[in-house]
Amino acid sequence: MGHYITIATCNLNQWALDFEGNRDRIIESIREAKNQGATLRVGPELEICGYGCLDHFGENDLYDHSWEIYGQIISHPDTQDILLDIGVPIIHKSIKYNCRVISYNSKILLIRPKLSLANDGNYREMRYFTPWNRPKYYEEYQLPKSIAKLTGQLRVTFGDCVIETLETRLGCETCEELFTPQSPHIDMSLDGVEIFTNSSGSHHELRKLDTRLELISEATKKCGGVYLYANQRGCDGDRLYYDGCATIIVNGSVVAQASQFSLKDVEVISATIDLDDVRSYRNQKSASMQSVNRRDTYKAIHCDVELSPSSNVFNPHIVPTATRAIRYHLPEEEIALGPACWLWDYLRRSKTGGYFLPLSGGIDSCATAVIVHSMCRLVVNSINDKQVLADIRALTHDPEFTPTKPQEIAERLFYTSFMGTENSSKETRYRAKELARKVGSYHVDMNMDTLVSAVITTFEVATGKRPIFKIFGGSQTENLALQNIQARLRMVISYLFAQLLPWTRNKKSGGLLVLGSANVDECLRGYLTKYDCSSADINPIGGISKTDLKRFIAWAEINFELPILHEFITATPTAELEPITENYVQSDEVDMGMSYDELSRFGRLRKVEKCGPLAMFIKLYHEWSQPPLNLTAEQVAEKVKRFWFFYAINRHKMTTMTPAYHAEQYSPDDNRFDLRPFLINPRFPFASKKIDEVVSQINEREKEIKYNNISVD
Template sequence: MSHLVTVATCNLNQWALDFEGNRDRILESIRIAKERGARLRVGPELEVSGYGCLDHFLENDLYLHCWEMYAQIIKREDTRGILLDIGMPVLHKNVRYNCRLLSFDGRILFIRPKIWLANDGNYREMRFFTPWMKATQVEEFLLPPLIQKITGQRIVPFGDAVIRTLDTCIGAETCEELFTPQSPHIAMSLDGVEIITNSSGSHHELRKLNRRLELITSATRRCGGVYLYANQRGCDGDRLYYDGCALIAVNGKIVAQGSQFSLKDVEVVTAAVDLEEVRNHRASIISRGLQAAESKVVFQRIDLEEELAPMGNRFNPKISPAKAREFHYHTPEEEIALGPACWLWDYLRRCNGTGFFLPLSGGIDSCATAVIVHSMCRLVVQECKEGNEQVLADARKLARKDPEWVPATPQDLASCLFHTCFMGTTNSSKDTRSRARELAKVISSYHVDFNMDNVVSSVVSLFEITTGKKPIYKIFGGSQVENLALQNIQARLRMVLAYLFAQLLPWVRRIPNGGSLLVLGSANVDECLRGYLTKYDCSSADINPIGGISKTDLKKFISYASKAFDMPILDEFVSATPTAELEPTTKDYVQSDEIDMGMTYEELSIFGYLRKVEKCGPYSMFLKLLHEWTPRLSPAQVAEKVKRFFFFYAINRHKQTVITPSYHAEQYSPDDNRFDLRPFLINPRFAWASKKIDQVVEQCEGKDACELDIMSVE
C-alpha cells in the first residue's frame, strides 16, 4: 500500500526590498510546482521582502508593501489548487514577527510566527522581530482590509498550530528552529505531523553545508517524516551569499536536492513521497510510540477539507515515489570557485555596473580574485548556452551589446567587463609584472601596465620640501617609522590611482553609457585579521570576493583552478613567495609577508579560529596551543606567538572599521561592520593575561617536560 503526494520546495534569488521582483519569482516557483503536479509548495524565509532588509524591517512601509505583494499572489487563479507556504514579516498587535503564511485557493489558513530567532554571528533577528513564545497557542489575527476584500476573511488563526488535511498533517518550522536543541519538529512529529516544512535564509560558509544536512537527516531518521527545506539563494544586498541547496528528505534519506550555487533565479525541487513509508517507519520504533503516547504537547489543528494525494489516493501509474540518492557536496576549492563568483554576478547586475577593476599585483591574492571573476564569466556563459534568458539579458545589458550578441567563451565576456592594472614601482620585480600580464592575457581582461615611481617621488619630495627631512628605507639606514611610511605611501597611492582608472577606463574605451567600474579588493581574511595591510591602500575597494577566505584555502583554490580551468600559468602564483614588494630588494634582502608578520598564514588561521569561533582570549588560547604545539615549540615560543598575534590584532583593529565589504566565507572573519563586534581601541599588551601566561611558562620551564595540570594554575 502507498500514499503518494507530490511536494515542492525551492531556491529563490530574492533581493531585499525588490517587492515586485520577489513577487514574480514566487509566482514562477508556484507555476513550476503546479506544472510538476505538486500539491504543496514551500519557499524561503521572508521571501516577499527579501531576508536581508536589516533595519528596513523597522519601517512600517515594508509591512504594507509585503501585504500588497501577497494580495497580488493569492488573488491569481493560477495560484489555486496548491497549498502555499510563503514567508514574510507581519505586524500583530503592534509586534513584529517573522512569519509563514499558509493558504489554499486564495484563503489564508493560518499565520505561523517564528519561535526561535537567529541572533548570533551574522544574524540580528532580535533587533527586528519578537519570537512567538506561546507554544501551541493560537490567537486571532485581524487581516488588513486589502486582504479581507480578496479572501472574504476577517479573522485568521495566528500562532503555533499545524494544518490537517483529509489525508495528512503538515507543520512548519523556520530556519534557526532546526538548529535548536529542542526543535519544533520533534514535538510536531510526536503529535502526528507527517510533513514538516523549513523555510530558511541560510548563508554560505566554507565547509558548512554538511552541518545543515546532518541536522535534517538526523531529525527525520529519529522522528520519521517528510522534510522540505527551502532556502534563499544569491546576494541579498550584503556580504552574505545564500547558497540554496533546497532538498526533500524522507525518514533520514535525501530524495531530492537542488543546486548549491547557480545563477538561476528560480529553482524548484519536487518529489513524490510516500506517506505510508512515514507511518511504517514511526510505527516500527516502539520507544517512539511510547513517547508519542505520553506526549502532552498537542497542536491545534487548522482543517483543510482537501486531500493532498491526487485522485483521492487511487493508484496512478504515472507517479512513483522518489528514490533515495547520495547528497552532493562541493569541495572547498569548488565552493571558492562558485560562491564568490555568483555573489559578484548578483552584485554587478543589480547595481547595473559597467564592470570590474582589479589592481593585479602578480601575487596570489589578486590572482585568486581575478580567477573568481573568470569563474563568474564561465558560469554566465554556461547559463547562456543552456538557454537562461534572464542571465543572457543581463549579460547583454552589462556588456552594452546588441540584442543578438551571445558570449561564446568566458573571455568574450571578460573582455567587456573585466579591467586589470599592474601598478609597478622600482621595488616591483620582473616576475610579478610578467605574471600579472600573462594572467590578464589568459583571462582576457582589459589590462594596463605602468610605473608610478614619479608619483611616489613627487609626494616624498613634497614632504621633504615642507619639513626639510627626507625619509629613507630601513635597509639603507632609516628608522622603522621612515620605512613604514615609505611603504604606506606606495600602497595608498595605488588606491587613488585604482579609482582614477576605474572611473575613466570606460571613457577611454568609449563604452556606451559607461559609468565607473567597481573596484575589487584582494586582501584575504588572514591579512585582515593580523592587520597586515595599509589603511586606505589598494585593499580599500568597493567589494572584496576573497576578504573572508584564508591564504591556505586560496592557495588550494589556485592549484585546483590551474587544472579545472586549464590555466597552467596559475602554478607560478602558487610557488611564488608572498611579498608586498614595497621595499627595495637587494642581494641580501627580499621582503616576505610571513617574515614581516612574524607568523605564518597557517598560524594566523589557527589564531583566528580560536579567537572568534572558540571565543578564546590570550590566556585560554595560550593554554590550548600549549597542549597542541608542544614539544614542537617550547612554552616560551608558544607564549611569544600568542602575545605577538594579540598585540598586532589589537593595534590594527581600527582598520576593520573601514574594511572593504567582503564575501563572508569563514567563521573567523574579523569584519567589524556586523560579524565581529569587538572594540577597536584595546590595550594591546593584555597585561593581566600576559602575566598569567608568563607564570605558566615559568612553571613549565621548571620541569623536564611540561606535564603541568593547566587548570590548576592561578
C-alpha cells in the first residue's frame, strides 16, 4: 500500500554570529515543516552560527555559543516529534569539525563530521576545520556538560554513520561532498540508505545553478533514492550571496524546488514520497548485485522513529508529490535579482539611511541604479511578509509606511548625483537625470568645475607649473593627472553627500552607504582611478562583466518598463574626463586598448582556466586566428602581452577594491580568492620570449604551407 513519508528542507537567511536570530529562524523553519506534515527537517550548513564566520571559526567562544543555542533549539517545545538535521561547528579531541547533528525529541542520535572540505575559489574551509577523511569510521563523543544535562546523554556516536528508522535508512552528505569524484551517497545507497540529506552553503554565480542541480539529479538518477538539498540564502556578512534553491529530488526527478532569490528569511518546502518508488527503481540486477557484494558497511544508529505512521493503513488524503521541471532564471534575471537581494540584506542589517550613487550617465552606474530599483521592486512585492514590512519601516523610521510602488522606497532610501565638469556632455547629464526620475531617487545635479580648478590652482601656486590636457599640447603624464583629479574629487564629494544629504532633508536616519560601479572587466584591466568613485562601501556590479551588464540593461528596459535605458545601451562608453572637441571624444575601449569582450575572455583564461601568458596566447591563437577575426599570430601576441602588462601594473589597485557582489569566477578581488602578488615584472620577460618563439614557429610553418601550395600549383 506504499510507504509514504513527508519530508522537508529549507532556505534560511542566516547571518554570521547572529546566534539568537539564527536560532529563531531555525525554530520557525521547524514549525513550518511540522505544519506541512513533515517528519524530517533538514537545514543549511553551519546554520547555528552562520556559514560565513571566516576567521571567527578560530575562536573557541563560537563553539561554546553554538552548543548553547543548539540546546535551546532541541529543548524547545515546538521542535519535538520531528527528526532534525542541524548544522553545528564542533570541537572533538581539540580538533574543529564542520558537523551535522541528527536528533529526535531532545536526544542526539549522531554527530556526522564533514568528510571533504571546500577549499578553492571563495572557500577556505581547511583554514578553519579538519576533514573527517575516514569514511565509515566512528568514535564516541563526550557531550558538553550543559547538553548532557539537557539530553540525559553523556556520549554519542561521532563519525561517518547512518540513521536507521523503523521504515528506512538516512544518510548525510554535506555540500562539497556532492562535488567530489567519490561522493558518499554512492556507498550509502549501496548499503541501503534511501534518503540523503545535503546541507549546503553554496553561493550564487551567474549560470552556476544548473551545475549544482545536475549533480543532485544525477546522484539519485544513478543510485535511486530521495535527496533533500538545503541551502543558506542571503548575504551572510561578506561579498557572497547564497542563493537558496532548496530542492527535493526522487530518483533523478524534482518534486519540490524553493526559490533561488527571495527576501523571505525562512522558506520551507516539503514533499510526500513513497519509499516503494525508491525500492522499485533500485530493483535492478546490477545495483542489487553491487549491494550484496559489499563487505564494508556503515554503522547504523537505530532510532525507534516512525516516519510514516500510516504505512499500514490506506489513507486517500496522503498523495505523493508529483514531479516537476527544474526552474532556472536567465542570466539577466540573475543580475536583476541576486545583487538586489544582497543589497537589501546589506541595508537592513547595517541599518543605515540608504544608498548614495554617483550617477554618471554611463552604463555601469546605470546598471547599479537599476539593481537598486530592482531591490525596491522586490520589497514592494514582498510587503506582505511581516519581516520585510518591519525592516522597511525601521529603515525609513516610519511605523506606518507601507509602500505600493518601488519609487516610494527609492524616494526615501536612494540618493543619486550627477557630478559634472566642463568635460561632461549634455547627453550624459540628461540620461542620469531622467533615469533618476524614473526610478524615483532623490537626485542632485551639480557641477564641480570650481573644485577641479581650485586643486589645479593649488598645484600651480605650489610648483609654478599648470598641467594641460594632451589635446591642447600637454604630455600623457599631465593628461592622466588631470583626469584623476576629477575622478578622485568625485569620491570625496560622494562621501560628503552620503553623510549630509539625509540631514539636508531633515531625515532621522544616519548616513548613506556609497555604491561603487566598476565592472569586473575594468577592475581586471585596472581601468579606474585608485581612490576615485570606484572606492565605495560596496559594489553591486564588481563581479559582473560589461557584456552581461549590457544584456541586463536590455532586459530591464522591457521588463522594468524603463525606455530611457535604450539610450544607455547605444551610447559609447566614455569616462568623460577629457575635453570633448569636434575631432575627439574619449572612448573607454580605445583608452584600454582592448574590447570588453576580449577582457572577459582574458579574465576567464587567467583565473578559471589557470593560464599564464604563454598558455593564454596559444589558446587565443587557435580561437582568434579563425574566422571571423582572422588575426595573425603577431596581433594575438600583442593583445595578450598588452593585457598582462596592464593587469600587472594595476595589481596594486586590487588591494583597495570596494567589496563587490560576487558573480564571476574571474574577479581579480585579491582580498578573497585571487591571491597573486601585486608587485611583479609587468613585461613577463621569459613568457614574452616564449610567445615570440611560438609566433616565429607559426610564421615559418605558414611560409612552408604557402610555398608547398605554390609548388603543387
